[in-house]
Amino acid sequence: MNQQKRIILISLITGTVLMVMKFAAYFLTNSNFVLTDAAESIVNVVASAFAFYSIYLASVPRDENHPYGHGKVEFFSVFIEGALIGIAGLIIILKSSYSFFNPEPIHDLVLGSVIIGTTGIINGVLGYYMIKKGKAIPxxxxxxxxxxxxxxTVTSAGLVVGLLLIYFTKILWLDSALSIIVGLYIVFTAYKLIRRSVAGLMDETDFAIVSEVVKVLSERRHEEWIDIHNLRAQKYGHELHIDCHLTLPNYFDLNRVHEEVKLVDKLINDEAGIRTEFFIHTDPCLPYCCHYCSMPNCPIRSEAKRDEIPWTLENVMRNKKHYEQ
Structure with a gap:
């Protein structure tokens, strides 16, 4: 968590400095196109401040009111960020639409381009670093x-090109037209962030993460693990919670069952790349399981093994043993 706080704090300080630079460029040029970038920088600062708080809250230990911890606040943080970006985009579109029909003089475009280009490069480097770290933590x-x-960064790059184009062509209405295009792009970006946050808040399955879990289970499965089914996953910030049913030989005593459950838990936490909390319901095997069971020297086997049922995403997420498929 300290690493996350440090990264967000760097983003917050950098965003504040860049915001001042962008507004300086706007007052220097009086360009709506520059204002689009300056207005979005306000969102950067506010979003980073909220993200800093959400990461702090996500690190608070679970309590009676929040038995699964506070990790979901991160999805709420992303929702706020997306909403703020969307509002900024809509304001940019409205102001630029007005200015399209009522253009105002703009000036010092080359100097403004240099300032915006510099902020774009800084944002690009910081953004790439944060995405890399965000996936690694996660x-x-x-x-x-x-x-x-x-x-x-993309906005700033387009902004520099647009400002230079206006400077060389002297076509003033391009300032507002390009601002509208950038505003639409910002609104689309906001939609994607909101969509992702709502998916997390509604416990939508993250198939990329679950697929990795299933892959590890399939590649490292033990002969005692007859099947895994009814697997469900929920993300709580940087932590994954999984419910599943594990079928084991029905002659195992409680101690052996407990050991097998611990092995599943340890395997995923060691190799799946994400901290995972398991809630495993164990099922006893039935005679119908024998035809795909690999357990050697089984004292109750009713028939020889004749099928190999792979553990795929589709198989393990079904709410029934494999023999019922």
């Missing part, structure tokens, strides 16, 4: 903030 808040900064 933290959806840091990754979302990084993607936002990369969006800002």
């Amino acid at each position: 933290s959806i808040t840091i990754e979302a903030d990084g993607r936002h900064l990369l969006t800002d």
Whole structure:
């Protein structure tokens, strides 16, 4: 968590400095196109401040009111960031639409381009770093903030090109027209962030993460693990919670069952790349399981093994043993 706080704090300080630079460029040029970037920088600062708080809250230990911890606040943070970006985009579109029909003189475009280009490069480097770190930790808040900064870099690059185009062509209405295009791009980016946050808040399955879990289980499965089914996953910030049913030989005593459950838990936490909390319900095997069971020297086997049922995403997420498929 200290690493996450440090990254967000760097983003917050950098965003504040860049915001001042962008508004200086706007007052220097009086360009709506520059204002689009300056207005979005306000969102960067506010979003980073909220992200800093959400990461702090996500690190608070679970309590009676929050038995699964406070990790979901990170999804809420991403929602706020997306909403703020969307509002900024809509304001930019409205102001630029008005200015399209009522253009105002603009000036010092070359100097403004230099300032905006510099801020874009800084945002690009920081955004790439945050996305890389956000995936490694993992933290959806840091990754979302990084993607936002990369969006800002794309905006700044387009801004520099547009300002130079206006400077050389002297076509003033391009300032507002290009601002509208950038505003639409910002709104689309906001939609993607909101969509992702709502998916997390509604416990939508993250198939990339679950697929990796299933892959590890399949490649490292033990002969005692007859099947895994009814697997469900929920993300709580940087932590994954999985419910599943594990079928084991029905002659195992409680101690052996407990050991097998611990092995599943340890395997995923060691090799799946994400901290995972398991809630495993164990099922006893039935005679119908024998035809795909690999357990050697089984004292109750009713028939020889004749099928190999792979553990695929589709198989393990079904709410029934494999023999019922």
